[in-house]
Amino acid sequence: MKLFTTYVTAKRCLYLLLLILLLVIFSGVFNFLSRQVILILHLILLLTVLLLFVVFSAQEKKNNKRKAKEEAKIKKQAGIEQAASNVIEETNSNVSENENGFITIADQIPFMVWRSDPDGRCIYVNKKWIQFTGMSYQDSLGFGFAKPMAIPENQHRRQEWWKLIKGHQPYEIKFQLKNVSGELRWVMARANAYHTGTEFMGYIGSIIDITDQEHSTIAIQELSDRKDEFLSIASHELKTPLTSIKALFQLIGRSITPDHKIYHFLERANTNVLRLEKLIANLLDVSKINAGKLSYEYTEFAFDQMLEDAVLSMQDIAPHHHFILHKPDAVNFTGDKFRLEQVIYNFLSNAVKYSPQGKEIIVSSEVNNGNIIVAVQDFGIGIKRENLANIFDRYYRVDNTIMKFDGLGLGLFISSEIIKRHNGSFWIESELGIGATFYFILPLTEQHLHAEVHTDEFSYYQDETISVQVNAAANRLDVNWTGYQNFKSVQDGCLIMLDLVKKNRVATILNDNTEVRGNWSEASDWVAAECLPALAEAGVQHLAWIYSPSSFSQLAAEKSAAPLKSTINIQFFKEKAAAIQWIETLS
Structure with missing residues (x-):
């Protein structure tokens, strides 16, 4: 019984005092007192018992409330912990489901898929990789991924790789990969950085077998090289007899008068010889450009005077067009005068060719911020925007107009190479059906100097x-x-x-x-x-x-x-x- 335990409390002391008082009263010790006094004592004892009952009941009720509150708090905390546990389990389940979903999809893709961590170590390869290389999944992880790659391990390539990872940049690389039978196959690898929120998680990429395309590209390049070699040989072989024909026509021209009945035919023959001579010269220049053997002789000359001479010469060649030369800024330039004249002639002849109905060709030259800017404007057929990027390519012709306009499409290609060798650039502004303006810019110095900062x-x-x-x-x-x-x-x-x-x-x-x-x-x-x-x-x-x-x-x-x-x-x-x-x- 708790009343007789060794723990002493105020409640237990009151219980003990009440018990002693009851024993004393009922033992007859107070019998010598009058009946009224004994009745009063009984009443006091009863009130005391009632008071103690009320006090202790209130205290018990208060304790029960506190206990219930603490139990509710414990249950609530347990509920929160359980809910958090459920959320964590659900999140882990979702992550697992997403990961499983990615793996399921990646394994069905018909090309190789891989994933790396932020340090560039492989953390996943799909089934196509395993089938293609013959490597196991575990052997492919980490840096084992690079074992079948026929990529030279040099310092430059490693630096480029780490630079990409540091910058989280997308990349594309072509290399050879050894397949399960030991054959080297050409592949194209592309990869992009992926993030979780803002955190960089690594790269995810693909590898596609492009061996057939690469062999086709190599075959086309070999064919192009053979074509260039043939053109070079043919041009040289044609140049000698053409020179003889040209000399023969000149001798005939000197021996007859302009009113002779064959003089007109001789002039037409000379014109065609000049066209053929130009085509052969262009073919020779292209073969030299491809071989890196086009020579340049740099001298200082008056650029404005060279431009004026070229325009006057073209006016004689194309008398049906009116060439307008806006007074060019006087300036000396150090470069290959002959090659830059060739650029001017190509731009002017191109303007004449593609503006058969046009009457005017406007030429201008200005010095601007340490650069010479030359413009040749015609009012001919114009060029579509989608064709502009290819206009300076070798053998390119706008809308395949070879049946209407003669030439091989080499002039602008040669001009672009000459301008590049002089550290310049070129561009075109054009509207279809209205005309085109061809520009090129040449820097007067190699330094980019600021007038004022x-x-x-x-x-x-x-x-x-x-x-x-x-x-x-x-x-x-x-x-x-x-x-x-x-x-x-x-x-x-x-x-x-x-x-x-x-x-x-x-x-x-x-x-x-x-x-x-x-x-x-x-x-x-x-x-x-x-x-x-x-x-x-x-x-x-x-x-x-x-x-x-x-x-x-x-x-x-x-x-x-x-x-x-x-x-x-x-x-x-x-x-x-x-x-x-x-x-x-x-x-």
Whole structure:
């Protein structure tokens, strides 16, 4: 019984006192007292018992409530823990289901699929890989994945691989892979970085057997090489008899008078000999370009005078067209005068050929920011935008117009190679049915010199080719490119952008090319491989790119952005207002 336990409490002391009092009363000790006094004592004892009962009942009720509250709290905590446990189990189940779903799909894909961790170690290969290579699943994991690859293990390739991983860049590579029978097969591997939220988890990629296509490409290249070799030999063999025929026609021409009945036929024969001579010369130049043997002799000469002489000469050749030469800026240039004359002749003859109904051909030359810019405008058939990128390719002809316009489509290809060897670039602006303007630009120096620079080296920069301003309120970089651009100006501008992005931690760029003139395609590969990945690594997430009016500049922009669209959210716009509106929807 708890009353007689060794634990002493106030409650138990009261119980003991009441018991002693009852024993004393009922033992007759107080019998000497009067009956009234004994009755009063009994009443006091009864009231005391009632009071103790009420007090102890209230205390017991309070204790029961506290106990029930504590039990409810314990049950609630247990319920929360159980719910959390259920959520964790469900999440793990979903992750497991997703992983199983990915593996099920990947195993059904008819090409090889793999996945790596953030350090580049393989963590998954599908069944197609195992069937193709003959390697077991376990042997393929980690860096065992690289065993059947016929890729030279050199320092440069390893550095490129780690650079890709660090920048989380998509990549594409062609190499040979040993199959289960030991045969080396050509494959194309493509991979993209994948993330869980913002956390980089590694790469997921595919490998496709392209052996048949590669053999076809090699066969086509061998055929092209043999064709070039044949053209080179044929051109040399044709050149000697053509020279003899030309000399013979000249002797005949001197021996007869202009009123002779065969003189007119002789003139037509001479004209065709000149055309044939030009075609043979072009074929020889192409064979030399392909072999890397086209020679250049660099001298200083008056570029404006050379241009004027070329226009006058072409006026004699094409008397039905009126050549308008806007007074060119006087300037000396160091280059191969003969080859640059060849470029001018090709541009002018091309304008004549494709504007048979046109009467005027406008030629201009200006010096702008250390560059010579030459333009030849015709009012002929024009060129579709989709054909512009190929117009300087070898043997390319717009709309296959060989039945209407003669030539082999070599002149512009040769011209483009000559311009490139002078560190220049070229482009075309054209509207179908209205005409075309052919441009080329030649730098006067190898250095890109800025006339005037304004900058605080933190929030803004401005020179004659670019202005960059940090818009702190919008957390973006406002960039405005102006004038003619080349590889060096694009490279310098990108490095300035990268510096301000890092210093100000901006995530969005408004890249305005509205005032860009000309073509900067020679820098597009560098922008795709170096500039945009560096901006992405620095934290740039969104880039609104406003087109230049120049078609070639637009093509260069699209080419630069294409490989990085999975890394940076790049959108193209024709108007600045639309670009700003798109940026505002991101926040």
